Amino acid sequence: MLSRRGFLGTAALVSASAVSGRVQAANIPEAPMMDKATMQPPLHPSSGPDYRPVVTLNGWSLPWRMNGDWKEFHLVAEPVVREFAPGMKAFLWGYNGQAPGPTIEAVEGDKVRIFVTNKLPEHTTVHWHGMIVPNGMDGVGGLNQPHIKPGQTFVYEFEMRNSGTFMYHPHSDEMVQMAMGMMGMIVVHPRDATFRPVDRDFVFIMSTYDIDPGTYLPKVSEMTDFNMWTWNSRVFPGIDVLPVRLGDRVRVRMGNLSMTSHPIHLHGHHFAVTCTDGGWVPESAQWPESTVNVPVGAVRAFDVVADNPGDWAFHCHKSHHTMNAMGHNVANMIGVSPKDLAKAVGKLAPDAMAMGSRGMAMGDMEMPMPDNTLMMMTGRGPFGPIEMGGMFTVMKIREGLARDDYSDPGPYEYPEGTVAHLVDAPAGQAPRQGNPKKTDQPDEMKGMKGMDMKGMKGM
Incomplete structure (x- = not known):
């Protein structure tokens, strides 16, 4: 939970280097911590220019x-335990009790002082990705500053020169530390509150992990073959929904520090990309989209008018990125005789269950799994299993939500006659032009019935 003790005291001005000595350390602001994995209410400013604060999915x-003219923050780099979704936790590295770390919010023109304490077993730094800062504050260990050794506290000082959406992450043993979850988002609000205002403002960061079923530690040397695709180190059904009031202008800010791009798609609406980590996109350069690709090491923000009520899917459109704990070496068994398949598999594993001959839909299936492992496709809706995982959630648009109400409004109540439904039709295959002969499978699969199952691999 948040701890705000010490945030009303005063602090001595310190240099942009290691903080040492009892006098200096006593004046460092206490580091707030968080032990919840649900979206916290927006943190409205108590002084200075007004702005519409963001809310962070599961963060x-x-x-x-305030210390004179300086806005002071305190990040603590440390090992954390992060729940990806109920039933699975991971041992990660992060900041202030979570991975990713908390979102840092400020206003264009603010002078900020960010203390960074290292409680990791190795050295680290913090790089302010996309931000224009003095060279000695850029956070590349060995190039722009000494590495922050375990137990040390460094301080970064700079002015927020540009409004927009940015990220922070280490530039010190980067492969390991970013693979362990060390990252976070930065939102700098325009000083002019009338510049592109929105009613709701969401933010999250994308990362990926390779964690063997039944284990807790990511494989930090993995480059391409990940099995957990996360938004703020959460996977569906553990990712927060986006509650939105009907008619609201909504901004969604997305950072990508994974190893691949993500085409993010919102159902039921068209939107415009309004901001990147390089700044605001001029209105004359915007065009309508329903999907935006977020490249590696980039930020994309889009604005949308929530004028279509309902529960709208919001997800990465790479299908493997909406699955959990997915194995990538499973053979395609579609069209193979289940009887022959079960017989062959049974010789090797008597308790195994033949799967995949009719597809991989498994929303209603229950089967034993290793501890600390999630189903590949999971989650339920009002009409049955949703059969998704990974980078998937729902934007829930409702009338009458209060300004700062971000609670889940529950399932959408569909007006009568607006839901796709079953119709009466002749049994079997629907008639087609020419009335081709009914068949259960393509001709090229018919020869598979008598095939020798001993040669099957990848099961």
């Missing part, structure tokens, strides 16, 4: 204190 914004 929170880092409180600060």
